[in-house]
Amino acid sequence: MTHPIGTGEAGEARVRVLLADDEHLIRGALAALLSYEDDILVVAEAASGPEALAMARAHRPDVAVLDLEMPGADGVAVATSLRAELPGCRTMIVTGHGRPGHLKRALTAGVRGFVPKTVSAQRLAEIIRTVHAGGRYVDPELAADAISAGDPPLTVREAEVLDLAADGAPIAEIARRAALSQGTVRNYLSSAATKLSAENRHEAARIARERGWV
Amino acid sequence: MTHPIGTGEAGEARVRVLLADDEHLIRGALAALLSYEDDILVVAEAASGPEALAMARAHRPDVAVLDLEMPGADGVAVATSLRAELPGCRTMIVTGHGRPGHLKRALTAGVRGFVPKTVSAQRLAEIIRTVHAGGRYVDPELAADAISAGDPPLTVREAEVLDLAADGAPIAEIARRAALSQGTVRNYLSSAATKLSAENRHEAARIARERGWV
DNA sequence: GGCGCTTCATGACATTCGTCATCAATGCCG
């Protein structure tokens, strides 16, 4: 499932990259494109969060390029673990549909690059170099979205309850799962819905998910 | 935003392919990988549904490889239009997270290939050849899911109303947008929820979306 | 201790929602 790509490590120092994406098509294609760059070497690939961690431990890459959506553990979770285990390894996130909240989570986790999949491979290579050199890069559009979205106005409990409400369960079910009384749950949901200018808890849950607040 | 790739049309007949995917990174990478195949020529690329249609009209490809999720019009919608406008053009869908209902919709639209993005580029090339030769290919796992999920038990109107309910809007809002009375909307939603074994319309909407029935 | 804040709970009330029975208009088909 994983294999190194490239002609081998030349005398000069190349950027050693780990690629993690559950979509084989994209991962393979990306590896091929990056292999065109003389100063970049893809040393490992992974198709899931846990696998990405294992590969990183084994190959100690300079930069880990992580997809946000992966089975097992998402890109941000992997980045958090990597930060603790391999402080020398820079991390960056690549995502299809980036939500503002994810960006904030990612930056908190020490991620140094955050790019949508709409960029070109050329651009991605440049960003990998930037990140490797200790710089940071955040897609301007995503950054603007994050700024305009602002901080999550929800308290911890509100977010918690809202998360449980996300799948459309009735109040009784939510109260059971949260070990709270139904009245309390309704209060939290009501307050959350007010803060999010939503008509009801379902719309509130949707908004919170869109913003990446849950 | 779009450009043909390849060394040019040689004397022999190569499969002329249109690539449509809104993620530039993937589209470009895919084009590069497919260019390795001697018998495949990527003649056009598109980043949205409408653009895919325009490119198809202009370049008349043999096979259109369409991403399911695209702005403007999704892959299946594009396939439907192509079937009418360019009957000689075979269509296939590539998708990240394939839901059972999408497969059925796609097959109904005359799509001849349905593959997840977890396949390798090699495999994709083979499937493109298969489709070009008049064959069909459906990912076995997706097919199994589709069969186990069964037919959408919803009537057209039920699905329509459920779709409008998907964002958590209150009944009044749904009724307004559907130009129906509130009572009627509630009847449809109630019936849909019953059929889907859901506690309420929100859960029903979630289930229908998961199954690809909306 | 007194103060303020958060968390959690209760009860009351109006509104919305889910469910059901019923019915009218339309269109298809034998």
Place this chain on the structure above:
DNA sequence: CGGCATTGATGACGAATGTCATGAAGCGCC
């Protein structure tokens, strides 16, 4: 023409939900 299914509507009733006022318990802090 006479059934018959589909679509859309109405009204009623109970349950679920949103909203608000109120208060108790826990906790940090001066």
